[in-house]
Amino acid sequence: MLTKRIVPCLDIKNGRCVKGVQFENIRDAGDPVQLAKWYAEQGADELVFLDITATNEERKTFAELVRDIARHIDIPFTVGGGIGAVADVEVLLMAGADKVSINSAAIRNPQLVEDLAKRFGSQCVTVAVDTKFTEAIGWKVYARAGTVETEHATVDWSQRVTDLGAGEILLTSMNNDGTKAGFALDITGAVSNAVSVPVVASGGAGTMQHFADVFHQANADAALAASLFHFRELEIPVLKQFLKGQDVDVRI
């Protein structure tokens, strides 16, 4: 059967892996290629590399690093950060990335999602949706690394980008990110049930039970975490054994 994916995320700044807590207070957590190889050996199902400075500082993405990663690991990986045009994506896919993740650019120009799907196929187009809940306006989508509120309601936006050709949604709850209090089960479930494509849940993982919950209760297809894995607070083989014991289908 198709298994639920465990996805470590490596935030990249200047070629090094870092992790922001609530997108701030960045810490250095090592060499991306070495970490990637280690995660592949540990049983990670996929990896995500986000060039976290790219959006804010308008930096171009990191094709050389992508090439280096592709050369060394034999599991799939997604790259994102600062992608604004079809040409950016072509460079990254040709360097060996399997999927690209676009975020602010899709909000600026939704047509980009359709253009990418037509040119490269939906299977390599992940739309990253950063979302935040407030009592006043509910779950809204945020752009530019979570700094700019948009007009889009989260479920509507997820459906729209899926209709345009997104092959996967990477949903990050800014309320939960960095809290280690668990994934945002309600919005993850709402998005997963509203779209026909796989949904990767992100933000808030702190315990093994949180992963079981997001798979069982929110119908997530994959779950992403960063610092939890980077600082070895949770080892992937232990997590997968736990999930198997909880009747979650995982690759062991």
Add this chain to the structure above:
Amino acid sequence: MNLVIVDYKAGNVQSVMFALERLGINGTLSSDFETIKAADKVIFPGVGEASSAMAQLKARNLDKLLPTLEQPFFGVCLGMQLLCQHSEEGDTDLLGIIPLQVMRFQTELKVPHMGWNQLHHLQTPLFEGLKEEEFVYYVHSYYVPLSEHTIAQTSYPEPFSAALQYKNFYAAQFHPEKSGPAGSQILKNFLAL
């Protein structure tokens, strides 16, 4: 060994080249008729959309060449689908090497079928050394139904062709270049054919 990887600007060419490099093999990337014809073995990668890929092949006259090849040939993912007769994706006529149809998944499950799934009913030397229920990586929205040419199956939720063999043409719907040690073994097995 003279291994040629067909170059028609498919998205996963670099990944396939790197996977071969990890096995110590340097393949030649080429769209040249004579170079491909002279190869000992040919790998035909592919991701993306069927009609665009066919247009890329036609632009290089590869739609005429590929069906005439007689050496061991390995189509990967879209490279497998393109070997068939027709795809529902863009209502596209394909290379017509293997007399099979490519269909879109009609299921309540998520599409694309994305992630690690298991192989069953393994046949042929392509799967030498692999165990039943081995995990491989998939990402696709279209599939080839089971047929007499099926040499491995995967279920989503119904069984479909995970791999095909027709004469010298082998093909896999999954991505051996992204399927960890199991995928490397499959590539090695192809190179040993």
